[in-house]
Amino acid sequence: MKFYIRTFGCQMNVNDSEKMAGILKTLGYELAQDWTEADVILVNTCSVREKPDQKVLSALGEFKKIKKQNPNAIIGVCGCLAQRAGYEILQKAPFIDMVFGTTNIHHLPKLLQEAKEGNKAVEILEEIDSSEFELDQYPTVRENKYTAFVTVIRGCDKKCTYCIVPTTRGKERSRRIGDILREIQFLVEDGVKEIHLIGQNVTAYGKDLGDVKFYELLYAVADIKGVERIRFTTGHPRDLDEETIKAMADIPQVCEALHLPIQAGSDKILQAMDRGYTQKEYLHKIELLKKYIPDIALSTDIIVGFPGETYEDYLETIKVLKEVEYDQVFAFKYSPRPGTPAADMPMAETPETLSKWLNDLINMQKDITFKKNLAYENKVVEVLVEEQKEDGQYVGRTRTNKLVHFYGRDNLLGEIVDVKIEKVNRFSLEGVLN
Structure with a gap:
């Protein structure tokens, strides 16, 4: 059994999605690399602006296709938009199986079981405990x-x-x-x-x-x-x-x-x-x-x-x-x-x-x-190495949150290294291991 989570919005939504992934892992689910192979799809929504609302509805229209190849697949909507307009979303997309708000993410196991039994699992709590x-x-x-x-x-x-x-x-x-x-x-x-x-x-x-x-x-x-x-x-x-x-x-x-x-x-x-x-x-x-x-x-x-x-x-x-x-x-x-x-x-x-x-x-x-x-040109900066691309290039961030691309020796992931900046771009920096 596999799950897929699409996240819209801020770091809080990202962290909520990480927690939901943790819940699903404890229930025996594995992360799907693509939504087309998922048994559970969750859309974690944002409601700060109108554009994310529209993106959510567009994504749901795409995810609806999963029902044709996997009729037992469960689609859930959660997060801020669900908290504000969950019942309205359910009317616009009646194929959804679960809708839950921001304050009851921890009830996901119960809601998932309810949806598996063929019921609409809807829980949007107004009161917080x-x-x-x-x-x-x-x-x-x-x-x-x-x-x-x-x-x-x-x-x-x-x-x-x-x-x-x-x-x-x-x-x-x-x-x-x-x-x-x-x-x-x-x-x-x-x-x-x-x-x-x-x-x-x-x-x-x-x-x-x-x-x-x-x-x-x-x-x-x-x-x-x-x-x-x-x-x-x-x-x-x-x-x-x-x-x-x-x-x-x-x-x-x-x-x-x-x-x-x-x-x-x-x-x-x-x-x-x-x-x-x-x-x-x-x-x-x-x-x-x-x-x-x-x-x-x-x-x-x-x-x-x-x-x-x-x-x-x-x-x-x-x-x-x-x-x-x-x-x-x-x-x-x-x-x-x-x-x-x-x-x-x-x-x-x-x-x-x-x-x-x-x-x-x-x-x-x-x-x-x-x-x-x-101002970073020719300077040596401290970089936390977070990623390595297919061509071997490393990607990390400075303490000032600047994105840095560089090449270096093997096994640098997770290390904090000094990088000399040789090229400055509008949104990133490039350098060499110092």
Whole structure:
């Protein structure tokens, strides 16, 4: 019996898929190399923007074909879109056998058995209970042997007017630090070198527990022998405090890279988004990061064309882009999400205008990214080797999260090596083993 999982969305969805793969492994299933040979197909969905919704429905239309060659095959939809609109998906694609939300992934064995018995297995829980942490007891099945995501907090308490996450993921729930450290210890023993702490709002970790702070978690993870690198994603700017920034600078394993979403540069738009900070306050956090970690590589999220955004507001975002000089930017045109306050707000510009703004911003950022990459030319960087291609070329990442391609001696997978950068590309670096 084989399974196949298609994942849409963020690192949290990736980690959820890794956990579901672990559950299926414990039930005796093996990973299928292609969906056409699977007995169970799971589609783990995202609902942050409209485009992933459309991709999910398109994928389901393709996966439906499995029923012709294998009538007993089971197709399931889970994740954020399932949490928000599971019954609607079932109406649009009645051939689906399972639908379950983000808070009851750990019920997959029961749901799978129900579907095998010929029933529609639907479970979308509105209430969250502590049993969801049972999910963390299952092993993960990872594509990357040397880097692992570790969920430390689920949900978000912020009320950003454009965001569906609090609806699909619920309020913030932090895992107990002992459980997190035990999982990391297991991962290290399994050969993992880099731990990536994740959450919808990872820097809010511990606030609901009251007896531990996020920076204390960083120190605790660093104390585990064998942890050579630590990253974390994604934090809200309001929850990034100076203590955490100092810890990042103080702990050798914490990488010099951070994703800090600004979303917009205009104070008017930030207020309409209910982000809880001004441009000045955000830039102060950036200033602190650069003060304590001079070589830090920064990335961000930007929404172009939020309701009410004018060209003057857009220029405030461009101002931040130029001032911060991010290494990477994830920019998208505003996509209204059903049930969010912003969905009822009037737009100020036409879709054509917003598309032009977005393209201009992306092109500007491409130049900034290339400029940042040029600084690596002829430098020796530390690379964690994660992959080897068929032609023998190795692929890895620097501490600043730059992708590096190089050739070297045999058996370098999982090693941390020094590479001299000889060629700079817009989105990657090339070098030789030093």
